[in-house]
Amino acid sequence: MKLLVILLFSGLITGCRGNSSHSLPPKLLLVSFDGFRADYLQNYEFPHLQNFIKEGILVEHVKNVFITKTFPNHYSIVTGLYEESHGIVANSMYDVITKKHFSDLDDKDPFWWNEAVPIWVTNQLQENRSSAAAMWPGTDVPIHNTTPSYFMNYSSSVSFEERLNNITTWLINSNPPVTFATLYWEEPDASGHKYGPEDKENMYRVLKEIDDLIGELVHKLKVLGLWENLNVIITSDHGMTQCSKDRLINLDRCIDNSSYALIDLTPVAAVLPKINTTEVYNKLKVCSPHMNVYLKEDIPARFHYQHNNRIQPIILVADEGWTIVLNKSLPKLGDHGYDNSLSSMHPFLAAHGPAFHKGYKHNTINSVDIYPMMCHILGLKPRPNNGTFGHTKCLLVDQWCINLPEAVGIVIGALLVLTTLTGLIIIMQNRLSVPRPFSRLQLQEDDDDPLIE
Numbered sequence: 028m029k030l031l032v033i034l035l036f037s038g039l040i041t042g043c044r045g046n047s048s049h050s051l052p053p054k055l056l057l058v059s060f061d062g063f064r065a066d067y068l069q070n071y072e073f074p075h076l077q078n079f080i081k082e083g084i085l086v087e088h089v090k091n092v093f094i095t096k097t098f099p100n101h102y103s104i105v106t107g108l109y110e111e112s113h114g115i116v117a118n119s120m121y122d123v124i125t126k127k128h129f130s131d132l133d134d135k136d137p138f139w140w141n142e143a144v145p146i147w148v149t150n151q152l153q154e155n156r157s158s159a160a161a162m163w164p165g166t167d168v169p170i171h172n173t174t175p176s177y178f179m180n181y182s183s184s185v186s187f188e189e190r191l192n193n194i195t196t197w198l199i200n201s202n203p204p205v206t207f208a209t210l211y212w213e214e215p216d217a218s219g220h221k222y223g224p225e226d227k228e229n230m231y232r233v234l235k236e237i238d239d240l241i242g243e244l245v246h247k248l249k250v251l252g253l254w255e256n257l258n259v260i261i262t263s264d265h266g267m268t269q270c271s272k273d274r275l276i277n278l279d280r281c282i283d284n285s286s287y288a289l290i291d292l293t294p295v296a297a298v299l300p301k302i303n304t305t306e307v308y309n310k311l312k313v314c315s316p317h318m319n320v321y322l323k324e325d326i327p328a329r330f331h332y333q334h335n336n337r338i339q340p341i342i343l344v345a346d347e348g349w350t351i352v353l354n355k356s357l358p359k360l361g362d363h364g365y366d367n368s369l370s371s372m373h374p375f376l377a378a379h380g381p382a383f384h385k386g387y388k389h390n391t392i393n394s395v396d397i398y399p400m401m402c403h404i405l406g407l408k409p410r411p412n413n414g415t416f417g418h419t420k421c422l423l424v425d426q427w428c429i430n431l432p433e434a435v436g437i438v439i440g441a442l443l444v445l446t447t448l449t450g451l452i453i454i455m456q457n458r459l460s461v462p463r464p465f466s467r468l469q470l471q472e473d474d475d476d477p478l479i480e
């Protein structure tokens with residue numbers, strides 16, 4: 028019965044959405060608060076965000092991609108690809124063939140981005156649609172010769188209010204209409220690095236500010252009449268963990284730094300040997316019990332971090348909370364970039380709008396699953412990707428989904444009904460076959476017939 032109701036409803040909703048889609052193309056705003064660790068939601072108060080979730084959905088943990096850094100993870104969200112496939116494999120990169128360098132301050136060369144096609148480009152290839160970006164890594168770069176129709180050059184000094192004003196103006200006034208938009212904010216990442224996530228007092232203050240910004244966002248969307256028809260996803264790229272001056276791995280104690288070039292430092296160091304690779308590897312391998320040292324060909328498959336020229340011949344992965352340094356003191360009290368199986372590295376995802384259920388909580392999805400879900404909402408054909416649309420079906424009103432406890436309940440329920448029915452049939456049959464008076468006598472008469480003949 029429950030199954031029937033769900034099927035009927037999902038059919039009705041699909042029908043309704045199908046009819047209305049001619050007049051109103053679906054719109055989606057993707058928001059990232061950088062470095063918003065998933066369990067901040069349990070450990071701090073977020074009245075505005077909790078209201079948003081109450082009327083929408085929450086995914087408590089998003090398993091992001093390795094390495095858990097900002098540029099790579101933001102690009103995975105908008106492409107559905109692991110880092111080895113989209114090519115943004117770190118915030119600092121070096122390409123041995125072209126000898127080009129990439130850093131978060133020098134990221135405008137499309138060469139680095141062109142190994143993938145982000146959703147804002149695909150969206151604009153559709154007739155009568157445009158994209159807009161109030162910042163998001165890559166949105167101010169002409170990827171495949173295309174920027175969003177409306178975008179801002181990255182600058183951390185632009186206020187949230189200005190970014191929000193721009194994005195709402197573009198969502199309302201543009202022609203062709205903006206159907207996909209991004210909004211990016213640097214906090215709580217910046218404060219997480221500065222104070223460390225265990226600094227409750229400072230993090231309380233910063234996270235309260237973030238919640239107020241979410242309140243502003245929702246208020247503005249309501250005032251402008253965008254709230255009911257706009258799908259809004261609020262998520263992040265990674266979490267944050269506490270570092271300490273007592274947890275340093277000093278490479279200079281193990282190896283002469285003239286024997287290699289360091290492309291990226293911590294917590295995942297990318298090492299390009301200048302001498303024999305095995306020699307460098309052997310020295311680094313025994314450097315610290317608190318980091319794993321991998322030759323590129325031995326990087327564990329679960330990281331999906333191997334098949335790209337920009338991944339260096341040796342990588343060092345520090346244990347959670349450990350910092351790789353070159354004869355220096357601790358650079359920051361909080362960091363990310365570590366193993367993506369650590370829950371401290373995971374962000375969350377919340378969403379609200381006509382595409383999403385209301386008041387639904389879900390345990391986990393992968394960050395690469397967000398891309399096929401966004402394509403579905405916008406009616407775009409997704410490009411080949413590493414995500415699974417099925418993982419996000421339970422979040423969407425036009426999809427039928429069933430989770431494991433429900434499935435087990437339905438199977439047990441069906442078995443109980445079948446067993447009861449079978450039992451009833453057997454009892455009825457037994458009652459019908461109870462011998463009636465004289466029936467045996469009649470049978471005997473029949474039996475006698477052939478003998479008489």
Ligand SMILES: [Zn+2]
Pocket residue numbers: 061062096097098216264265
């Ligand atoms: Zn980040």
